[in-house]
Amino acid sequence: MVFGLRPSPGRISAVHRVSLGIVQFHRIPRCGLHTDGRSRISNFWIPTGGISKKAVEGEKEDANDLLVRGGFLRQAYSGIFHLLPLGLRVQDKLERLIDKHMRSVGASKVSLSSLSSQELWEQSGRLKEGSEVFRLHDRKESRFLLAPTHEEEITTLVGSLTKSYKDLPLRVYQISRKYRDEPRPRQGLLRGREFIMKDLYTFDYNVEEALETYKVVKLAYTHLFNELKIPYLVAAADSGNMGGSLSHEFHFPTSKGEDTLISCSNCDHVYNEELADGKAHGAGAASSPSAGFDTEEPSTDGAGTVSTGAWFAISRDKRTLVRGWYPKFFKQPGSQEPTEREVSSHAVKSIANAAGIDIDLSVENPLEQWITYVKSQKTTDGSTPSVLDLYDAQVRVYQRPPLSDLLQGTGRAITEIEYFMLDKFPNTTNGLNLIKVHDSDTCPKCTQGTLKLDTAVELGHTFHLGTRYSDVLSASVMVDKSLLGATNSKDQIVPMQMGCHGIGVSRMITAVADRLADSKGLNWPRVMAPYEVIVVPGKDLEGEAEKVYDQLVSSDPSAPIDVILDDRDKQMGWKLGDADLIGYPIIVVVGKGWKSQQTLEVQCRRLGLREDVPLDQLPTFVRSLLERL
DSSP: OOTTOOOOTTOOOHHHHHHTTOOOOOOOOOOOOOOSSOOBGGGSOOOOOSSOOOSOTTSOOOHHHHHHHTTSEEEEETTEEEEOHHHHHHHHHHHHHHHHHHHHTTOEEOOOOSEEEHHHHHHHTOOOTTOSOEEEEOTTOOEEEEOSOOHHHHHHHHHHHOOBGGGOSEEEEEEEEEEOOOSSOBTGGGBOSEEEEEEEEEEESSHHHHHHHHHHHHHHHHHHHHHHTSOOEEEEOOOGGGOOSEEEEEEEEOTTOSEEEEEESSSSOEEEGGGOOSEETTOOOOOOOTTOOOSSOOOOSSSEEEEEEEEEEEETTSOEEEEEEEEEEEEOTTOSSOEEOOBOHHHHHHHHHHTTOOEETTOSOHHHHHHHHHHSSSOTTOOOOEEEEEEBTTOOOOOOOOHHHHHTTTTOOGGGSEEEEESBOTTSSOEEOOBOOOTTOBOTTTSSSBEEEEEEEEEEEEEEEETTTTTTTTOEEEEOGGGSSOTTOOOEEEEOEEEEEEEEHHHHHHHHHHHHOBTTBOOOOTTTOSOSEEEEEOTTOHHHHHHHHHHHHHSOTTSOOOEEEOOOSSOHHHHHHHHHHHTOSEEEEESHHHHHHSEEEEEETTTTEEEEEEGGGHHHHHHHHHTTO
């Protein structure tokens, strides 16, 4: 006995078995894993399937469905997804691509907390009622939010650590999870409630340096998107609630997009439809509308407006009714047939904002709501109801419906209504342009080309923020008087000039998948593919497939090809279909050609290629294909 202990009845421990001379061998459970260092599907969790194919045979399937069927991700909750090993490899490769180009602009990588202070966001003015942020309280009732972006936090951090212009320029970035309480998540990773973003924040001490930084970063973005080898558009954009006076967006044209880009066939004019400013560039103001006009009567001339329509909106305080009179059917010079036009809500909003009116475009029945407001005996603030009429420069003036028609049954007289009209953009000589751009419209910038509309998804956005955040969050540096331009000036403390430059990492996964997928499945570009090459052996050719794998991997140790071996016990046809679904850029088949001629069949769906190649030429041939992908 060991230490005088006795074994329990009916049981002999390993120690006692040895002391009794009993030797027992335990079988190691077979787990099916290989330890030879090769990347094998049998060692890698790829749960393909999960949902049935929804696309009609021969048609392209929805990208999100393909990502689920291909084993890249699964939805956990509405707008929230789990990334599986294949999806994570795609994300990791995209992050490495971003890291490379961020290093090219001298940016340092940081990782900021996903928790941010609600007070900090209130200080910057971005936390308002209805803001799409997840808010929470800790056990001490401290108010936090899950950060949808990090301008406030990075400005506070850099402001506390940087005090002199000599510490600038500073460029820091992160790739991190962000959160948005999206009211209507849709299209998989394109619009979710949790997502991965890359944010680059830049800090300079004057405007000139900041704008130079902006150019450098925009060029780096161009190089990054060029590496994807997918057509994209760079468009002038609206800065929105980010602030700042200069911004550009990087887009993939796709039917899944939520943005409309407008580009000229002749010049470099490309912009987001959101930039519609309501100004009739190059056009005069409409003729005086004091007599009003009829919304039904057509004009009889051969060009311009054919008929006029009315459009309504209401201010957020319900006090002001906005009516827009626009060319409902309009004929472009040289056009044979008029086209029906729609009002650009972005243009009308710009005009109204310039006139000091904040309109609510979400209201579906603005006229009824305004009449309800007018009927009230007295508003809480004692304000007077008003009407603002906007006149597009292209309308033909006839007879405007009198205000008395609007006031019937309200108990209000015309004298109780304030009336305003605009046929020019406030404080300019430009007439008003209320209508959306159509394909083949004349470019207002060069007047020579025609405009083209593309539905697109935004993947990157560059902002010059100026002092939008550094002013309110006290992020300033001391600047030497010699740099201020005045000989007798003193050293000054100035707010830092900031830039913010984002890339939607998780969004790009779905966007690229959608852009390149075909009827067979996904079709990744080389820089994002989970593996560059898959080797698929036929029956009883697994050993030969290992030789092919080794030849590809060892051909250039300094830049090995990223290969995986499909060693699953499945039929060749099934494995090839699965490889097409997952979207490996290159498939190497070890099959009949190997048995008869010692050749490998190389398939590249994106290049439309299928070719037999000897083993000794395979690495060179595969590399030549990868360089084109």
